[in-house]
Each structure stands twice: as structure tokens, then as C-alpha cells.
Amino acid sequence: MNTLPTPSISPDFWHGKRVFLTGHTGFKGAWLSLWLHALGARVTGYALDPPTSPSLFVDARLADLLDSHIADIRNAPLLAQTLAAAAPEIVIHMAAQPLVRVSYLEPALTYETNVMGTVYLLDAVRQCPSVRAVVIVTTDKCYENHEWHWGYREIDTLGGHDPYSSSKACAELVVNAYRNSFFNPNTPGAHPAGLASARAGNVIGGGDWALDRIVPDCIRAFLAGSPVRVRNPHAIRPWQHVLEPLSGYLLLAQRLYEHPRQFSQAFNFGPHDRDAWSVHQLVQYLCAKWPGASMTIDPGPHPHEAHFLKLDCSKAHALLNWQPRWPLPRALDSILEWLETYRSRGDIRACILSQIRAFEASSPHA
Template structure:
């Protein structure tokens, strides 16, 4: 299959032929980003831990045959620096992380080590690199101190975190800010930005304690979908939405590195916010069968109930806006899982969804 992005598309023009390094390429968002970059003609290297499951998106795509992949841990500074030195990237997307809130309660040290110390190693490699022109450093919407406000958090709101994951992401933002002020602002022809996105859904995610993969596992087994916090709201969006924001940020940094440096939010508009219970019901509807059950919890850990991003900065200064509604995001996500479940080619489905997104 040789489907490629339209050569006249601005993002393809920005990345075609560029050497792009992606940390965390074996992860859910990283694998989608690498496929998208490859379909735009970029030379892509991924650096990450080995893929965990045979049915992860990276493995199902055969992505190690499409891009260059290096098995490595961002906590291994020597190996990370060697990858930078050999590949000489022009653009970096840093996605490698411990990404799960509930897991962070069980493994707080691993979470802090990976998301803070690992990010320091990445920023040190950036500081020492002479080839880089643009850096997109991915954190999370959970980097904000969550006051359970009904309005969205802006890029200049207070950072913080109740759980180890959220605190690690807030700390990673502070680390980035220090490097930005100490080293990057004065660097000629170079721009760096942090990007913060809400909860993403999409095909190929099998992480534990995430509503969509948990739901699909239940539906495949003929079991009801168990929902922990049915009334909690999240800014649900298809994985391609924030990735389009990350790509747009990098493209803008390549053109005007100082103007587009800093922090950026990428999330859906308020009409796409849904409760966890509503999302589960939508998933059942798209799958065509199943049921939703409220799970009883003993000794439940704290999880945010209300969280939303204000993306006016990206709308007004970058021209970025979400394309797919919550209904479309759920439909595309479940179509991916349903198609793969019935034997269709994951690479073809993923590629068609990327092209459809770019044309919408």
C-alpha cells in the first residue's frame, strides 16, 4: 500500500524529507504520529522501549519496517545521546512517558523517574544537539492544578497535581521552562514548545485502565463495560486531533521559531465534552451490541471529575481547530477496532483514517 498525503498539503510540505526523531514511538500516540510523518515523506527514527503486546498499534502496523526504530529507555542518557548523534534530527517530538494515572499510584517512583528524569535526559540531548531546529515536548492536560472548574484551563494557569502522574507532568513543564529560559530562547534558528492535550481515543490503544480499550476487551468477550466514574467529564478527542496540533506546532516553529515557542493546549470544543458514562454508551452503540455497568469500587484512588482545556491561543494564533466531533471520534475509533477484529489490515485502516482526517 503506497497511499500518501496530498503533496500540496501544508503539513506534508513542512515535513517531507525532514529528519524527525520521535521518543515513545512504540506507544499509542507515538505510533500514530510516526505513521503520519512517514506518509508525509519524513525520514523518521523512533526511540522507545520495546513494544509490549503483539496487538499494540506499533506491532500491528509493522511500523519497524516503515520507520527506523531503536529500542531504548530515555533513562539511559548514553543510548539516547548516541541516537541523537547518529541520526542528527531536525525535528523532535518527545512523547516517551509513563502515561497512566492509576498506574502512577502503584509505581510513583517509576513515574517520577521516567517523566521527570527521563525528560531531563531528552532536554540535555536537545541542548547538545546542533542539528535540531524544532522541538515539541508533550506533557498533558493533567499538568494543571485541577480546581474542578467548569471553564477550561489556559496555558498560563497554575500547574500542579494531586496524583503522582499529574505531579510528574507539572514538574516536567517546570523543567522545560528552565531549559527554555536558560538555553533555548537565545539559540538562533531554533524553537521549542510544550503541548498539552486531553484524553485521546483511537484504534490500537490497549493500555489498562483506559475506557476505550477496557470497553473493547469487554465487548470482544461478551461482557458488560464496567465504568468506574460515570459522571466524570473529559475532553474526549480522536488521537489524530492532538497529533495534528503537535505537527502544526512543529511546522510553525520551523517557520517562526521564537513566535511559536511556549505552551499550547489542544483539545475539543465544549460541544464534544462527554461524561465517561455517555462515552461508554456511545461505544456500545457503535459496536452494535453490549451493555454498560457501573463498577463498585473499594478504596478507590483519586481521579479528576471535571477537566477541560481552553484552546483559544491555538485557535487564534496558530489557526488550529479540531475537525472531528465526539460522535465522529467514537465512530472512527470503534470502526478501527471492529475492522481489525474482523480481519481487516490495521495499516490500511490507520492510513485511510489519517488521509480522511487531513481531507476533512
Template structure:
């Protein structure tokens, strides 16, 4: 693995701030890891941000640590499966943009609650779209699914948006099912040929494994490492040779924001489709490489492999092809893996050095640095 310092230096070819300034943005899952960062970024660009989510699952969490509630124009604490509550919240927000991130997001947890995983990830997504059927204004909608939605044959090359969907575990299968369900709703109720009548533009987004400050979810490699290292313990690694498309959380968020903004200004039906947002192939690495880099940034090398024959199935290799986003959206990653790990470790170390302080300004500083590349 070869990682160079710095970033790719490819700018998003549009002014995101002007696209979102004074616009109403509705985010489901705003209390989660991605949703909290997206809320802060949109607020910083001058948007009116409305959140809909359950309370955070974990303590600590970025929503609380970064005082995300303070930047919201409105907030509804409710389940995405509560269609009545969701529809009322969307109507009240009167959104120009909708980002649907609410989900059961963990592969291993999906083995413990498979039915709930399908309900949240599939029915929850359809509840969002169903709530927009009588919407009377223009609206760009990005439904976030997952890179796990592909029928993963553990092939050497990256999956393209046109590749078959599937899923061994309930989480992956639920995300594939959500993609199929959203495609059906888009064709049935929001067809591009009648766009002038309904005004709702829908795309799906499939991102790689995200890292960054503020994630404390269980059974994720960086949060697991942070919990161990902050307590002076060794990091336990299950699958050191597995390969994943890791990227800083701001990378896919910039993709979602770019896609939604371009949809808002265009009637091109090619935009209303699935999109991959992942790292460049030169940044792929194994879990063991990731841990070497992260522990090095933390100030120690302290991880150990602990395998078990009773663990549920997890794919060994997953790669994404991002050519479509690069060439059709002019989007590309800005931070390489080295920079992503450096920023992630720095965020957590600052939190643990003074955890009574709000991390909001630290998030804003990372967003500023990302946008300046």
C-alpha cells in the first residue's frame, strides 16, 4: 500500500454554499454519525436544517458532542417507520432538499434483528417517498443506501452502479431491497417524463466505509479502536486481511451534496439514478494496514488479531468504482487515506483531552479545511 501525504486537489466544480443558502433541507437520521456531520455542514452553508430521527444510540455521540441540536431550524424525534409523524414533519419543513440517512446501519447487528433491519431500511425509505407523493414544490431527494447492496462476489475490481444487487447478510440484503423499492417508486410515482407535474427528483447513493471524528457505533473498526486506545487497551481486530473502501465522512457527504444540488438545477433523467461515492483505488488497504496507520497517529501500535469460528459472515473484499461520479458529477475524493486517518485521530484525541468542550468548532474546522482543498 502506498499513501502520499496531502490530498488529490480536485475541486468540486460548483459552489455548494450558493446552492444551499436559505434553502430548507430535511435530513432523516440527523442524530447519527453521517447525519450530524451533514447537519453541521449545511448549517455552515446557510441552509435551514430540519432533522428527523430517533435519539442517538450511543453515549458519547457526535450529535451531542458537537451540539448539533443548536444549529437546527427544527427537529422531530421519532421513528422513520412512523409514517404519520414523518409526513407531518416533511410538510412542516417544506423542503427543497431531502437527505434520507436514517437506517439500521450495522452488518453484525442485522443478524440479531433481521426483521427490524428490513423494516427500517426498506419501509423507512418508502415512507419518505410516500410522504412526498402529494408534495407541491420542487424537491431533490437523495436516498442513502450502502456499498454493501451489491451481490458481492469478492471480485478484484470495483462494483459499478449497473452491477447486480444482492446481500449475504440481512443488512446488505435490506439495502439492496431498498434500492429496488426506491427504483420502483421513482418509476411508478415520480417518472422523469412527468417531472414538471410532480417536481420530485430522486437518486440513491452508495458510499464506502466512512471514518471520522464522532463515531462510537459498536462493531466498527475505528470506534472499537478509539474505545480501546482511550482506555489504554489493545485493539482487538477480527479480520485483519479484509479490504474495504475507507474514506473520511466528508467525502461521501460532499458527493450527496453535489448530486442533490445538480439535480435541483437540472431535468437530466440520468441524474435520477444510483451513484457510488468511494475512495480512489490507490487508497484501498487491509484492516491491518488501517490499524497500523491509526495506532501510529494515536501514538502507539497496539492491536491484536483475535478470530473466532462463531462470528457471522462478513465479506473479505469490497471495492467501489466511482467513475460515474467522477465523470458525470465532476466529483472526486479530496483527502487520501493518510489525511483521513490523521484528521480522525486528531478529532478523537481532542475530544478525550477535554471532553467537556463542544466539538462543533472542530467539525467546522475540518469542513473548512476540506472545502479549501
């Protein structure tokens, strides 16, 4: 039984806060932009154009709701200038090259974006006295994966088999060095902001159109009326709705702002064990609910992908009161609801906002 009080993302806290969000045109960035706007925050976004077409950023008409800058994270002077002009209190860094397969094709671009992008952002923050809290988004793949049956803790060894995972482990090391060197309250003249990193697993939700992710692959197949091609049916993933880690980032930013010393650390945000389903189970669930849907197994060969990876989230539970809220079937049903809205040309922004409200009203599920 859950004995923790319900974690609270406080509209009183977020109302009027100036937030600088990188990666706002992407999947997670679009959801977070809308949520922050609904909480009353004043959001400045910094990212390249939406990485997919269609995109949630365009479908939900997000450019109307925030101060959107389409620019490269590797352009350090422009990044610093844009951050300084926005004078944010909170910075959330999500801009990245986030795909394992692309990282095999474009390793240098992946490292430039994910590692040097983080360096440039933190350097810009150092010059910006208004900032009080910085959350750097990495991934569960930053750990050295031993295919263990227990979850990785924040103190476990960093690693990464492929360039994407390794680039995010490098970003974690960058965060650590900047925290020790420039954001350390024991260092005279240090920047007063709290600096934390957030590691989450495979997220799913309406509006993700990325290539080589299984839920978008299902969506494209359903809309085309063709079978879903499944690459790694037995791979088990810690699936979670995109609102789960986003709620963690918001709570973490709140706590960092209030208590920068205490919360300047790494945090895992993953689902409960029972939501670690195989790819096959997940596709089967969606196919059973979408009329006429079916799947076929693609025998490969495929590039290396980790088979089993789960996070131990005891720290986020204990220190942030963060808990997952939607069991996996609830998360998958919300994707089908979004898909029906998309297919029938309904109001995507209204659909996403109503899902955010439903999520806020849900209790943690133990």
C-alpha cells in the first residue's frame, strides 16, 4: 500500500516562472511545453525545427504559446545570448540526438549535440545570474548494462555500448564536473543554481513520430492499414507514459529551486516492475484494441540493443515523493485516444491538455 503523500506539482510555484526549455519542438519537449504553459509558466524554447513530420509541436500549435527560438545548441554564442535575454529562473535541457540507430550512422553529430551541447548550455548558465535550478535530461541507457535482473541505482557505473548511450553517459560526467567546479556552494563565487540530472527509460505517448521506436511504428502501420513490423519482440523495456518522467523533472526543478544543495544530484525516473513488458506484449495490446491491426516479426539482422534494463527509483520516491501514476495499459489507452483524435482530425492540443489534467488528478499507483 502506498503510504507517501501524493507528490504535488504546484501551480502556485510554476505560475509566472521563467523557464528556458531546450528541445521544445521534440516529442517530450512538446508535452512539457504544453504542461508548463498550463501551469502558468513563461516558456522560452530553444531547439532545431521539429525532428519529424508530422509533429506534436505543429499539430498542437505550440509556437503560439511560447517564445520559440529555432536554433542550434552547438551555436554557443547564440545559445548564451538567447539564454541571457530570457533571464530564466529554471532551465530544463532536453535537446539531443536521441536515437540509438542514428547514433551508429552519425556518431560525431551525436557526441557534438549531446555532450558539447550540454557543455555549451552549462557555460551559458554560468553567465546567467537569474538561474536557480537546472535539470539536464539524460537516459537510463547511461549505465553500464550488465543485463542484471535488478534495477540500476544512481551510484552504479556509467557506460553505454552504442554512441548514443555513451554520449549520454558523457553528458552525466559533464554535469558532475560542472557541479563540482562551478555550482558548488563550498566554492567562493560559485553560481547559486542547483544542478541535477534526470535518467528515464523508454517513454511513450501520443504525438511521438520518431523512427525506430515501436509505438510510432505501430501508429504508422495502423494508419497505413499494414502489419506492424516488430524487430526485437523479446526485448523487455521499462515502458512509461511521457508524463511520468516529465512529472519527475518538474518536481525535481521545484525542489532544486527551493533547496539547491540538497537536490543537486542524479535521479532515476522509471516505471514499476510490472510495467516492464516485452515489445511483443506491448504490440499485442495495441493491436487488440485497434480494429484490423496485426503484426509480423522482422528477423533482422539488427544493430546491438540492450535486452533488459530497469531503473531502481527508490531515491526519487524517498527524496521527491515521486511515484508513477499510470499503469501501462492506461498509458497505452491514452495513446489510442490521441490516435483517434489525430485520425479524425480532432483538436490535438485539447486532447493532450485533457490527458495532462487526467494525469494530474490520478493517484500514484503502488
